[in-house]
Amino acid sequence: VGLSKELELSPLQLCLENLHRTLQRKDTQGFFAYPVNDTIAPGYSNIITHPMDFSSMKYKIDSKEYHTLEKFRSDFFLMCNNAMVYNAPETIYYKAAKKLMQSGCKLLAPDKIISMYRGIG
Numbered sequence: 625v626g627l628s629k630e631l632e633l634s635p636l637q638l639c640l641e642n643l644h645r646t647l648q649r650k651d652t653q654g655f656f657a658y659p660v661n662d663t664i665a666p667g668y669s670n671i672i673t674h675p676m677d678f679s680s681m682k683y684k685i686d687s688k689e690y691h692t693l694e695k696f697r698s699d700f701f702l703m704c705n706n707a708m709v710y711n712a713p714e715t716i717y718y719k720a721a722k723k724l725m726q727s728g729c730k731l732l733a734p735d736k737i738i739s740m741y742r743g744i745g
């Protein structure tokens with residue numbers, strides 16, 4: 625007896641859930657866990673036109689908005705880049721984003737993506 629249709633996770637979704645979990649684990653302080661708002665970051669919505677965070681990415685995985693690994697990958701780098709645009713280099717957020725981006729580069733390297741697609745088959 626399988627899960628009802630909408631709950632069934634496709635191989636791509638399973639792969640994205642895995643990547644998402646691995647990447648979010650690196651955000652130990654939770655700076656990227658949910659959307660940044662103007663209260664904690666004054667003027668944020670004027671400076672960052674395309675906000676992104678791990679909770680939004682999770683929602684997109686579950687609502688099957690990601691049809692390719694590439695779209696997931698670009699949202700991840702958008703999230704890191706936003707933090708490096710809004711925050712000055714000496715801030716904890718800029719440094720956290722840089723570190724997170726480096727982990728993401730390794731995990732989401734093109735050769736890794738190709739071998740994942742081979743795995744999904």
Ligand SMILES: COc1ccc(C(=O)NC2CCC2)cc1-c1cc(C(C)=O)n2cccnc12
Pocket residue numbers: 653654655656657658659660664665706707710711717
């Ligand atoms: C969801 O976003 C957050 C959640 C919690 C915290 C947080 O715990 N900040 C405390 C550590 C020093 C205050 C910061 C942030 C945060 C992320 C960010 C990002 C990602 O730019 N940010 C920028 C300015 C001010 N705060 C933040």
